[in-house]
Amino acid sequence: MTFRTSVPLTEEIAERINALGQIGRTENGGVTRLLYSDSWLSAQTAVKKTMEEMGFSTHFDDVGNVFGRVEGTEERDRVILTGSHIDTVVDGGKYDGAFGVLAAMIAVSRLKQEYGAPKKTIETVALCEEEGSRFHLAFWGSGSITGRYQLNDARTVTDGQGTTLEDAMHQMGFGQGKYPPARREDIACFLETHIEQGQILEREHLAWAPVSHIVGMKRIIIRLSGQSNHAGTTPMADRRDALYAASQMIFDVVSHAKEQSNGLVATVGQISIRPNVGNVIPGDCTFALDVRHHEYDVLHDFCTKELENFRRIAEKAAVELDIKTWLDDAPVKMDPSMTERHGKIAQRAGVPFKKMVSGAGHDSQIFGVYCPTAMMFVPSHDGISHSPKEFTRIDDLATGVRMLMKILHEMAY
Amino acid sequence: MTFRTSVPLTEEIAERINALGQIGRTENGGVTRLLYSDSWLSAQTAVKKTMEEMGFSTHFDDVGNVFGRVEGTEERDRVILTGSHIDTVVDGGKYDGAFGVLAAMIAVSRLKQEYGAPKKTIETVALCEEEGSRFHLAFWGSGSITGRYQLNDARTVTDGQGTTLEDAMHQMGFGQGKYPPARREDIACFLETHIEQGQILEREHLAWAPVSHIVGMKRIIIRLSGQSNHAGTTPMADRRDALYAASQMIFDVVSHAKEQSNGLVATVGQISIRPNVGNVIPGDCTFALDVRHHEYDVLHDFCTKELENFRRIAEKAAVELDIKTWLDDAPVKMDPSMTERHGKIAQRAGVPFKKMVSGAGHDSQIFGVYCPTAMMFVPSHDGISHSPKEFTRIDDLATGVRMLMKILHEMAY
Known part of the structure; x- marks a missing residue:
């Protein structure tokens, strides 16, 4: 389903967040999508279908990351990558990771509708794994793209039932060369929108934050x-x-x-x-x-x-x-010039913001040592995350998408 | 099997301790006999059979306590009761409880062989439960005899699987009036031998202790x-x-x-x-x-x-x-005149002893508020108990049995 730009942004975000939150929904009203589980595959398949409906050209890579590409008219060899992760902790919320994936998709889809094809190629991504909830290994998605991990690393890591990461991956049809390799050399930069998972923005009545560092x-x-x-x-x-x-x-x-x-x-x-x-x-x-x-x-x-x-x-x-x-x-510094520029864009847009340090780990720390990376936060109500109670007001989500649109517009158009 | 008094006491004790320790034996070399489990019933049935072989007249009561009675020639209305409990913690040792049961049986059997029937009636007992390991209720055996507990109390207490104490009891054939009621009015006094479960006797090179108090x-x-x-x-x-x-x-x-x-x-x-x-x-x-x-x-x-x-x-x-x-x-004081007398018997016998406080709870604290009660300890190697490593040297066990024989002889003959 494609939402025309005439449909209010808040409406589209709410509908997409809720639809994705149904996949792996728990009886507590939370979401459980562990890597290479059935609910995980359903979610990635649904995301891929939505990307197609948005007119992106899509593909899985060999570890199960899903990409939706909008070809640039001028620069095709280098890719502006934006997104987040699709997996969740056990009984987590419907915003952590998912919002960053959907924010990227909605932003790019709306830019395309409004301004047509970008000059620079943009890809949206639903990374396969970040939480480390099933296996004692986190960032399998971003780590496989950036070369931190190789397929071999999947052999020795097991879940609580003794299944290896490799076997779990094979059971879902990945890791056997059916899809393009995960490793990429063409990523120009990475942008990730994420809920704060803390109370600082809400308490200080701020709407948005460019992230300067991810903690060590x-x-x-x-x-x-x-x-x-x-x-x-x-x-x-x-x-x-x-x-x-x-x-x-x-x-x-x-x-x-x-x-x-x-x-x-x-x-x-x-x-x-x-x-x-x-x-x-x-x-x-x-x-x-x-x-x-x-x-x-x-x-x-x-x-x-x-x-x-x-x-x-x-x-x-x-x-x-x-x-x-x-x-x-070690702590990872986000790209200072991007952080600076994004702050200025917020200022011009009248969005109340402050620069923040991320206390949580994110895929951006994996990309951050590999390519210029920018991360941005929207508020989390009461700072609650990894819980069915995780919540961000729809206006804050819309601000996050609008800021990403402005940033991508400046970068790619 | 009856051991003639010509067989060394140490040999009989070792054989009986090991035989009973086989019932409910765990792969760690410990013993698990939770109340109303199969291994528990096997142990009580084996104890009853041994009591019969020793010539005692035996019976179960309605909660599963096992008694072996030697009728007195002069006093039959009042009973000198001696024994301990048959149940264990999960993966416990083979001495805790079991030694007190066997010490009583061996002592009475040997007295009977040596001196014939006592003047006063003696009963040996294997109490059904003391540890509180399956249900959050301890002393079910002694508590049922002394009136601390009624059968009704079994209705509301459940184990980790949600089985009530009543259902567990019924499954083993108890609690339904098939056997005489547990409540007794004819107990003149209670004597219990037990391992110390601490290091004090061993460290001070003492062999035996009359217990003055059981802690609150x-x-x-x-x-x-x-x-x-x-x-x-x-x-x-x-x-x-x-x-x-x-x-x-x-x-x-x-x-x-x-x-x-x-x-x-x-x-x-x-x-x-x-x-x-x-x-x-x-x-x-x-x-x-x-x-x-x-x-x-x-x-x-x-x-x-x-x-x-x-x-x-x-x-x-x-x-x-x-x-x-x-x-x-509350703390329970053992009968001071018995404690005193038992100390003198030890002194005469040249057994190195000291009066002790029991830091552990025991059936004697239940009997202690109901009839004159005496408790006595033998050493525990390294003080280890509730563990497969629980151990008491055979000479110390023999001293415990000999002291009980002397005490019972003085009381009942």
């Missing part, structure tokens, strides 16, 4: 091994209580992050203990520490100091400590 | 409700992190217990958070606090102060706090 992030797994023992018969002095040691570590690291007030955030979002029985001293505790900042030195120094403190705590509690850093991503 | 215990469930949110996009100052608040509470309460040095013990052995995902701030956290002491005032005052501190922490962290006390058991 460390994910560190802490394993503590003490001694399980009877909660009644083991004197306090004889205990090697792994949860007691963990509680001190968690309290300290979060408190220290609070004291920083430089934008650094530290979260322990995952914890498990064994045997996890009320009357047994926990012998084992594992927790995951997530720390983020947009300057790598600040991030690294904080983690180094905290891990030193963890070592002291573990020693005092007679608990063995094992530290595994399984993610150590 | 509070189990308190703490529920914290904050706000789940994105770990990257939510500034530290805006967080309502339930695990952060919990970590401070756990650290404080355990630290304060350590500072007491009056024998009080405090344990957080169980914790869960939601959504328990590395990149999401935990909105909900529930943990279980277990506090024990042998003086109720000390126990109560400690908990009152700690809960006040929890309230302050919750308020500061902007987290809602819900406190549920689901166990509030």
Whole structure:
């Protein structure tokens, strides 16, 4: 279905967001579209069909990214790429990723209707995966395009059921050479619109934000091994209580992050203990520490100091400590000249905006080390994301699409 | 099989412990016999058969306790009851409960062989349940005998699968009046031998302990409700992190217990958070606090102060706090004259002993408020219990049986 530009933009956005949000809809009113699941394939197929209806020439690549191309009249070798990801977390919202895909499609479709073919070729994209929700590997879509990942990387990564990424991909018909390879050399730049997933824009009554940096992030797994023992018969002095040691570590690291007030955030979002029985001293505790900042030195120094403190705590509690850093991503700077220019466009359009740092990871950080990349945020109501409650007001969504139209118009026409 | 008294006691104990430990044996070398499970019924049936081989007259009662009776020549209306429980925790050891059952059987069988019928009637018992491992209700065996529980109480208690205690009981043929009611009015006294489940006897090179008190215990469930949110996009100052608040509470309460040095013990052995995902701030956290002491005032005052501190922490962290006390058991004093006499018997026998407080709950605390009750410990190697690694040296087990024989001989012959 193509919406004529005479149809209000808000109406088109609402209809498309809701239609896509039906695919993989959960009983809680959320959306679950894990990579290479049936709902994922339905969504990518629906997106491809819509792109065709919009008059874009479409194709899947070999990892399942979907592209819709509008050929430029002057520049065809280099592509302005815009879009976001189609996958979701379990029971996520209908805006995260999806809005960036649809914003790109709607913007390009409306530009084409209004101004005809662009001078420079534009492609809209629904990237196959960003969340890392099914496999412990994120950015499979953008990573495959930019060369961060190769098909071989899919062999050793498994999901919770033990299925490899490769097998899951094959089951959906991808990864076997039926489609063009994912790797691209012709991307001139990448633009991604996304919901903020935080409360800053809403609280400050702003409508839009060009993103200056995507934070660097460390994910560190802490394993503590003490001694399980009877909660009644083991004197306090004889205990090697792994949860007691963990509680001190968690309290300290979060408190220290609070004291920083430089934008650094530290979260322990995952914890498990064994045997996890009320009357047994926990012998084992594992927790995951997530720390983020947009300057790598600040991030690294904080983690180094905290891990030193963890070592002291573990020693005092007679608990063995094992530290595994399984993610150590440097911050990524978005293209400063694009960020600057986009701010000016917002200013001229009278859109209240501010430059922001993205605290969340996005495909733009993968593109950002490979080609000039611009990312822009629209507000998230109450900052809620990864939840059925995720919501952005339709006017804010429309502002996001209009800004993308203005930017693409300036770049490609 | 009956062992003649000419067979060494150690040999008989080892054989019986190992035979019973085969029933419900796990792949880790532990034992799982949850109430009203198949392995539980096999164990009770095997115990009943052994009691018959020993020449005791046996019966099940209506909740599944198994009794083996040796009729007294002079006193038949009143019964000296001795034994312990047959059920185990998941993957527990082969001594906890089981040794007390077998010690009673072996002691009475050997007394009978050596001295014939006692003057006073003795019954040995394998209580059906003590651990509270399948249902959130402990002491179902002793509680049913002493009137703490009625059959009706089984209707509302469910296991992890949603099966009621009543249904589970019916499935095994109990609770329907096929057997004599569990409630007894003829118990003169109760004696229970048990492994210490702590390290004190072993560390002090002692072989045996009459127990003076069983500690009082509070189990308190703490529920914290904050706000789940994105770990990257939510500034530290805006967080309502339930695990952060919990970590401070756990650290404080355990630290304060350590500072007491009056024998009080405090344990957080169980914790869960939601959504328990590395990149999401935990909105909900529930943990279980277990506090024990042998003086109720000390126990109560400690908990009152700690809960006040929890309230302050919750308020500061902007987290809602819900406190549920689901166990509030006063300490139970064992019969002081029996404890005294048993100490003298140990002294005469040259058994190195000391009076102890039991930090663990036992059936003796249920009997202790209903009839004169004596409890006695044998050492636990490394204090390990509720584990496949649970172990007591055979010489220590033999001392336990010999002490029980001496005590029963003095009481009943």
